[in-house]
Amino acid sequence: SGEAQRIRQRRGRIFALPEEPEVARVWLPKYNSPGLAMARAFGDFCLKEYGLISMPEVSCHRVTEKDEFIVLATDGVWDVLSNTEVVSIISRATSRASAARFLVESANRAWRTRYPTSKIDDCAVVCLFLNTHEADQPSSSAANNL
Known part of the structure; x- marks a missing residue:
């Protein structure tokens, strides 16, 4: 690469x-x-x-009325969960306030299943919900398991 x-x-x-x-x-x-x-x-x-650089990879997405939330997460989440899995997990959360924690817990389980001999990478998540009609606050959670 x-x-x-x-x-x-x-x-x-x-x-x-x-x-x-x-x-x-x-x-x-x-x-x-x-x-x-x-x-x-x-x-x-x-x-x-x-050769280590701090220049992030950047992609753009035009937000539409169909978009429900934005998920910012560390590589510990994306290394074990796909975009589709993350959307499904956030959609199943019992509340907006618990969504980030639910995603972190799901990522930790995926690490233990997929890489049983590896340390679990740090998993930190921020969920920003775009539908302002619901009064919940943005959700964030982190777990460091190094």
Whole structure:
């Protein structure tokens, strides 16, 4: 991928640990650290010289009357749940206030099922509901299980 090529061109290394073969990580050229599981991040200055960038991937979507909510979530959620699964989970939440927590709990269960030998990545979620006719507040939740 373009991410891997950029990192290797800057002398960074990419490999997975034997105990987590499904998680490719970025490593310093001569040290087995820090083992960051992403190629884009804010604040990881030690890997910046080796191809880690803070430029986010951006996509645009025109909001219409059909759109009910926006979900902002960390990679720990998106690594184990598809867009369709996230929409289904949020739609099944018993209330707007509990929607983000319900999604975090669902992502944690998916991690344990899909990657039983891996640590659960951090899962943080903000749900912004667009239909202002309902009086609930936006929902947010986080779980750090590193």
